[in-house]
Every structure is written in C-alpha cells, then in structure tokens.
Amino acid sequence: MSRKRTDVVIIGAGWAGSILAKEMREAGRSVIMLERGPERRTAVEGSYPGSIDELRGAIRHRLFQNPAKTTVTIRNTMNQTALPYRQLAAFLPGEGVGGAGLHWSGVHFRAAPDDLRLRSHVIERYGKKFIPEDMNLQDYDVTYDELEPFFDKAEKVFGTSGEAYKIDGKIVGNGNVFAPSRSDAFPLPPMQDVHTAALFRKAAAEAGYHPYSMPAANASKPYLNSYGLQMGPCNFCGYCSGYDCFMYSKASPNINILPALRSDPGFTLISNAHVLRVNLDAERSRATGVTYLDQKADREMTIEAELVIIAAFQFHNVHLMLLSGIGKPYDPVSNTGVVGRNFVYQTLTTSHAWMGRNDYTNQFVGAGGAGVAIDDFNSDNFDHGPLGFIGGSPVWVNQAGIKPIAAAMSGGGKSSPRWGKGFKEALVDTYRHSFAIDAHGSNMAYRDVYLDLDPTWKDSYGQPLLRMTFTWKDNDIRMNQYVVGKIEPIMKALGARHYELGRLEYGEPFDTRRYQTTHLGGGAVMGADPRTSALNRYLQSWDVSNVFVIGSNAFPQGMGYNPTGTVAALAYWAAHHIRTRYLMHPGPLVHRA
Amino acid sequence: MTASSSSRRRFVRNAAGTTALALIPYQGRPAHAGTSEAAVPFEPVFFTPAELEFLSAACERIFPQDDLGPGAVALGVPFFIDRQMDTPYGKGELWYLSGPFHEGPPQLGYQLPFAPRDLYRKGIAAADAYARQRRGRKFSGLSANDQIDLLTAFEGGGVQFPELNARMFFEQLRRNTLEGVFADPVYGGNRAMQGWTLLGFPGARADFMDWVDQNGAPYPFGPVSLARQPL
Ligand SMILES: Cc1cc2nc3c(=O)[nH]c(=O)nc-3n(C[C@H](O)[C@H](O)[C@H](O)COP(=O)(O)OP(=O)(O)OC[C@H]3O[C@@H](n4cnc5c(N)ncnc54)[C@H](O)[C@@H]3O)c2cc1C
Ligand code: SF4
Numbered sequence A: 001m002s003r004k005r006t007d008v009v010i011i012g013a014g015w016a017g018s019i020l021a022k023e024m025r026e027a028g029r030s031v032i033m034l035e036r037g038p039e040r041r042t043a044v045e046g047s048y049p050g051s052i053d054e055l056r057g058a059i060r061h062r063l064f065q066n067p068a069k070t071t072v073t074i075r076n077t078m079n080q081t082a083l084p085y086r087q088l089a090a091f092l093p094g095e096g097v098g099g100a101g102l103h104w105s106g107v108h109f110r111a112a113p114d115d116l117r118l119r120s121h122v123i124e125r126y127g128k129k130f131i132p133e134d135m136n137l138q139d140y141d142v143t144y145d146e147l148e149p150f151f152d153k154a155e156k157v158f159g160t161s162g163e164a165y166k167i168d169g170k171i172v173g174n175g176n177v178f179a180p181s182r183s184d185a186f187p188l189p190p191m192q193d194v195h196t197a198a199l200f201r202k203a204a205a206e207a208g209y210h211p212y213s214m215p216a217a218n219a220s221k222p223y224l225n226s227y228g229l230q231m232g233p234c235n236f237c238g239y240c241s242g243y244d245c246f247m248y249s250k251a252s253p254n255i256n257i258l259p260a261l262r263s264d265p266g267f268t269l270i271s272n273a274h275v276l277r278v279n280l281d282a283e284r285s286r287a288t289g290v291t292y293l294d295q296k297a298d299r300e301m302t303i304e305a306e307l308v309i310i311a312a313f314q315f316h317n318v319h320l321m322l323l324s325g326i327g328k329p330y331d332p333v334s335n336t337g338v339v340g341r342n343f344v345y346q347t348l349t350t351s352h353a354w355m356g357r358n359d360y361t362n363q364f365v366g367a368g369g370a371g372v373a374i375d376d377f378n379s380d381n382f383d384h385g386p387l388g389f390i391g392g393s394p395v396w397v398n399q400a401g402i403k404p405i406a407a408a409m410s411g412g413g414k415s416s417p418r419w420g421k422g423f424k425e426a427l428v429d430t431y432r433h434s435f436a437i438d439a440h441g442s443n444m445a446y447r448d449v450y451l452d453l454d455p456t457w458k459d460s461y462g463q464p465l466l467r468m469t470f471t472w473k474d475n476d477i478r479m480n481q482y483v484v485g486k487i488e489p490i491m492k493a494l495g496a497r498h499y500e501l502g503r504l505e506y507g508e509p510f511d512t513r514r515y516q517t518t519h520l521g522g523g524a525v526m527g528a529d530p531r532t533s534a535l536n537r538y539l540q541s542w543d544v545s546n547v548f549v550i551g552s553n554a555f556p557q558g559m560g561y562n563p564t565g566t567v568a569a570l571a572y573w574a575a576h577h578i579r580t581r582y583l584m585h586p587g588p589l590v591h592r593a
Numbered sequence B: 001m002t003a004s005s006s007s008r009r010r011f012v013r014n015a016a017g018t019t020a021l022a023l024i025p026y027q028g029r030p031a032h033a034g035t036s037e038a039a040v041p042f043e044p045v046f047f048t049p050a051e052l053e054f055l056s057a058a059c060e061r062i063f064p065q066d067d068l069g070p071g072a073v074a075l076g077v078p079f080f081i082d083r084q085m086d087t088p089y090g091k092g093e094l095w096y097l098s099g100p101f102h103e104g105p106p107q108l109g110y111q112l113p114f115a116p117r118d119l120y121r122k123g124i125a126a127a128d129a130y131a132r133q134r135r136g137r138k139f140s141g142l143s144a145n146d147q148i149d150l151l152t153a154f155e156g157g158g159v160q161f162p163e164l165n166a167r168m169f170f171e172q173l174r175r176n177t178l179e180g181v182f183a184d185p186v187y188g189g190n191r192a193m194q195g196w197t198l199l200g201f202p203g204a205r206a207d208f209m210d211w212v213d214q215n216g217a218p219y220p221f222g223p224v225s226l227a228r229q230p231l
Helices: A015-026 A055-059 A118-126 A144-158 A195-206 A314-324 A404-410 A423-433 A474-485 A488-494 A564-582 B005-017 B049-062 B077-084 B116-135 B144-156 B166-182 B191-199
Strands: A002-011 A031-034 A072-075 A267-270 A273-280 A287-294 A299-310 A341-344 A347-354 A372-374 A395-397 A434-441 A450-458 A464-469 A498-500 A521-523 A547-549
Touching (some): A015 A299, A031 A299, A072 A450, A195 A372, A195 A488, A273 A299, A273 A314, A314 A450, A314 A464, A341 A450, A347 A474, A404 B166, A423 B191, A434 A474, B049 B077, B049 B116, B077 B166, B116 B144
Parallel strands (some): A031 A267, A072 A464
Antiparallel strands (some): A341 A521, A372 A395
C-alpha cells in the first residue's frame, strides 16, 4: 500500500468537489481530488459528433454510473426485501470528471427563502398541528440572506441566463414575481423561448398565472466567467440533458472551473480512483485521510490529509459516511441516529398537450435549462391552510430536446398502442405536434423513508450496497394532484386539440423503472440540532470536525426547484467559513449545545 | 439504396473505431408511403439462422411496414440487434448482475440473472416452443395475425417461459427494435435515416440557432447521420 500526503483531499470531481478544490487552492492549500470515473475533457472525450449520439449517450449511458460495479438496493417499505437497482432508470448518477454536473440540464435556481426555514415558516403561518405526525420537517439553519452572496457568486461562475424581478428590493424587470430580491442581475439575459415555451407563456398569463423565463446555466451569449473561462452561446442543439455540451455553452465543472485548476502545481486530479473509505483515528473523532482503489493498477492507495471533503453526490456521500463510521447511523425504529435520516426525492409528473396538425412543436429543438415556468403553486406562494398539505411545485415547459429513441419508448398518448398497428401514427403525431408540461415538486421527509447499508448485496469492491427505503406519501400525492389540477386552465387557454394530465395516484408506489429526476436529497442533512442532523450549518460533520460533506444530502426535505443552484451556493458558503475560520482554528465551527 | 453486407459492416466498425466522423448531408431518397423495401442480407455474429427468423418476424410485427413507411426488417433492425449483442451492453456489462436473485414486485425492476444476449437466446427458444405447442408451428411460420396474438400474450405477462416471464423478453425485444429504428444508421438500423424522416427528426444537425421559435412551422431540412455515407 502506497501513501501520499496533502492538505486537503476531495472525494468526487463534480460541482461540489470542483468548487471546494478551487476555493482551497485560493486559500493556498494543496489539494488532491479523487474521481472514480474516467477523465472527460470537452475538446477530447466530449467533442462533436460523438457527443450527440443518442444510442451511445442517453440510451447506453455513456456518462452515467455503471451499476455493474456498484449500485443501490431499493424497497418501498420497511417490511419488504430491498432488491438491487440492476438497470439504471429512475435516476442517473454521474460518473467521471465533472460528475452529473457534466450531463445535467442546467436549470439553475436559488432556493426560496421559505423553503430554507420550512419548519419555522409552517409553524408561524399554520401552527404546529399542521405538520403530519410522521413528517420530519426541518430548517436548513441557514437563511436566504446569508446565502445570497454565494448564490450570486455561483451564477457568475456558471454564466447563468435569466431575468431578475427585484434587485436590492426594487422591481427591475419581468422576472419571477415570487423570487426574492437579489444583489445583482443575472450575468446573462434570459434564453429565448422555444415555440412551445412561448405558447405556454401566453396561455399561463391568460389563465391568470405569472410566467417567467427559467434561470438557465446555458449561455444566451458569449460569456467570460469570474475565473476567466470562456463560454460560447447555446445553439439549442437539443442534446443537452444527459449529454456533455460540445459548444462550451452549458455550465459544467469541466468548462467553468477545472481549466483554472489543471495547470496549477498545487492541484492534483486523479481519475479512476474509487474511494473505499475515509480513515478515522482510534477515537473516531478525526479523519486521517482516505483509502482508494487505483482502478487502473488495481492497487489500494492511502492519502493522508488534514481536511477531508466528501463531495461524491448525495447518496454516495451517505454511503461513504456509513462505510467509514462518520456519525451515528439512523435507526427508524428507535428514531435515533442521523446518517441516512430524511432521505428525500422530488415529485415529477408530466402532462401533454397536442396542438393542431399544422402546428409543429419541433421538440428536438431545445436547451436543458431554458423554458418558461410559473411559481404560483410553488413553496408557500399560495395559502396551504384549507388544502392540508405542505409543499408545492413549479410548473413549466422545459424543452431540453426530445430525441427519437426516447420519444418512441413513450410513444403516443395514454390510449394509443405501444407497438404494431396504430403505434407509428400515434408516435408521429405526438412527436410532431405535442409538447410536455411538468409539475416538478417538493417531497417531504418521513420517519420510515431512509438510507442504510444493505444486509445482502455487495459492490464489486466487496462493500455492502446502500439500501434505499422510499415511497410516495399522501402529503406529496395530495400536493401533486392539487398543482396538476391547476394546469388544466393552461391547457384550455392553449386551445390544445387534446390533452392528458399526468399525476401521482394514491397507493401507487415509487417505481424504479421510470426516469423521474436525479434530484435525490437528504440522508446527511444540515441543521441546528445534532440529534436530527448529521452536519452543522457549515456542512461540517458534528462528529468528525475535519470532514465536510457537500451536496444535496444536506437538504432536510426536497424542494420544488432543481437542487444544483443551492448545492453550489452551499458549497461556496461552506468554503467561505472553512477559509475565514476553520483553517485558522481547526475544530468544530458550531459547538454542541 | 442497397448496400452490400460487407460495406454495412464496415460502417459499423468505423463507428466503434473513430471518434471524429465526417458528416455529410442527407442525400438518400426520402421514404415514400407504401414503398416495399427489401431486407438486406447479412452474416449474423450472434444469432443462429433460426433465431434470426424469429427476430425478423417479431420485430416486423412490433414496427410493421405500412402506409407511413418501411418496417423494422427493411430498416435493418435485425442487423442492428445482432451487432448490439456483441457490445458491452449485449454482454450485460452495463447491468448489475450479481446474486442472489429474487423476484420482487414489478416496480423494483429487473431481477433476472441474464444479460441481453441470454434473454434473446432463452426467450427465442421458449417463444418458438410456445408457438409450436399452441399453434403447431414455429413463430416465423405463423400468420401475421397469429404472431400478433402471441406477442400480445407475451406482453400481457400471463405467459411463463421456463426461465423467465415472457413479458421480460417482450420488453427487451420492443426496446431494442425501437432503438434499431431510431438510432443513428451508423449502428446498422434506421436505414437511409428513414426512421428519422418519418418523425421529422434532423439527426445530428444539432444547431437550431435560427430555428428556436418559428411559430409552429415545420423544420425544413432533412436529417444528417454520423455515418460516412447514407446506408
Ligand atoms: C440528466 C440529469 C439532468 C439534471 N438536470 C439538472 C438541472 O437542470 N438542474 C439542477 O439543478 N440539477 C440537475 N441535475 C442534478 C445535478 O446533476 C446534480 O445536482 C449535481 O451534479 C450534483 O453535484 P455533486 O457535485 O453533488 O455530484 P456529482 O456531480 O454527481 O459528482 C460526484 C462525483 O463523485 C464521484 N464519486 C462518487 N463516489 C465516489 C467514490 N467512492 N470515489 C471517488 N469518486 C466518487 C462520482 O463519480 C461523480 O463524478 C441533473 C442530473 C441529471 C442526471
Ligand atoms: S442545448 Fe445548448 S447548452 Fe445544451 S448541449 Fe446544446 S449547445 Fe450546449
């Protein structure tokens, strides 16, 4: 076994890891970043036309985690046997330099202020009794105002396109009327509406809602980011979600951060390095470094470090904490422990409108982050009092580019044949003339929805797989059905020839076979109370103070918005406190009460 | 329009061996409604001749020739599926296939110990045996209507083959057939980009700067492929 030393070791080369690497280099610390997947440079592995091949890309999972090596097991309820997630479908974790940040879509939101302190907010507005008994509703223990400078910083790195509504409390534009005030405008103007987004904008306004351009980390113009790195304008190529951007237009660690680090002698990126565990001292109160498998040489290596950053993505972060013994594992029966607690996801349902036969929706045109949304039924922008649920959903047309294999798999409308006679006709009509409207909603945390280690199945490295216990609960189904009902007036205003509303149904379990989102959250959440959170408000482990865990694992519940804008802001927030306080005086940044 | 089997194989090899492929605009003949396209013969690398007969008949039922254009066989789908069996995907290297294996509720997903290759080998043998037992002939010898009846039964989940539920086999077949119709022709299916032409999908153009919103007008340009020349 070979040993190396560094100031900071970072596990995972996605957004969270790359942000921390850049910040730690700016603080003058030596950094080694370990990534278990391969190298992925835009001009080499990501170049045109190899990057825009649907079969090789989204269908055969060129950029996603290969479950043959390691996966998870899943069950809906605690009395079931969890079974391996053998074929990727419901969610698509990334692998390789850039992580899922290379093949994400680019919808780039800031968390809503109410969502960051949801428990306090619900109690203030509706009273404590409003919270269902088995729901673990919690605050992040960080506020929008505290995070605002870091949201702003992230947008200037990502080159985000969008339209502000309020800056410094003054109304400045036609942005989202529900969005909180900002300290500055978006770095780039909003993306243009594709045809279907323009139709939605008009119909949503007619229905009395407040449409706005979605903030997109797809560049609407050429942009030089705050690290001096260049992005080119997005051409709506439509190979966006699930693909790497050959145009240098979609923000990724590979384009927006890593080029500023690669030639830095104090920074080392090691790919094909699968971290097996974080090593702790005998008291389990201090990390000494990490052990990884060099997959090319098939050799175990150990790195000693002063500071360990776990940035391997939400559920991999929880998995590494459980494998390493960082923090107390959650037990839903005794309701004790924190690692694995508050595992959450997102509710996503899609509705479809079929327009007239002379109206071509050209669904292959699109950019992953662009579109038009309404927030009238998101967060607490509407009165939940008479409705009896917590949470909400933005509703949007977010046409990322629909390719033909994916279109053929879902086929025509609900009543059309899946194959054979009549299939082609319905598929052609649907592909040419329809479009999708999503309700992209929150998901609350519950006592019996959690993560732990599987007792049976192992990965190819001999370690137990992570086990997910997850299903939909009535609160979230009620929320989804309510919001989807609000899409109907939009359908009417569109003058759609035919429409179908997609919604969750009571009693229908979470289905691992159908793609929903890769917006998994929680499992190692941030908070004020070490009995209900694994991390303090700076994403520092309560138990092992030289370990910070960065990712959507920190979210106490799933919000309606996509997570990455908030993950990036939390990464810069944690880095700021590491730089300004922790490095001077290593130790807990918050003391246990 | 017809290409020899050796030239078809060469294109596929090019796709695997090169990253930067020349792009040339679509020059093939557009698909005409009702044209009858002959299948291009090829040497299978995985399927036996008997298996290939089943495969051709079954994927043609899933994606049939009709007024809208050619079916799966004329589009080269059996060739496509045959070549896919020889990839990491076909060999099961993209699936978690470690035991133990237990069946569970459908929403927990695929739980068989089989790679795509095994699903075809076992599924075709079982489907032909089922056809002989129920209808007195192997699948490819049945009338189109009888074939449709059997596939409908497989899809419904009520037919149990010796080692797997027929539904698993059917879903694999449907999935790979549609991939073969709509994947880039460089993989051997979607012959002359007729799958894309049917949908109005422009293939690898990937630049719509001036077509972001044309107020519902149809996109005017034909598709382009990653292949060096149209197949
Ligand atoms: C198709 C798709 C579309 C998406 N679209 C959006 C969107 O529009 N908006 C949005 O906000 N979010 C979107 N997301 C989610 C977004 O990609 C993630 O939130 C984001 O990438 C998370 O960043 P991260 O750094 O936490 O993790 P990742 O980007 O996943 O990076 C983690 C890295 O750690 C590596 N790793 C894991 N385990 C180990 C180990 N043991 N040893 C070494 N390395 C390891 C992984 O290989 C990976 O490269 C999308 C996701 C997908 C899949
Ligand atoms: S749609 Fe735009 S941002 Fe997305 S991959 Fe294409 S060019 Fe890049």
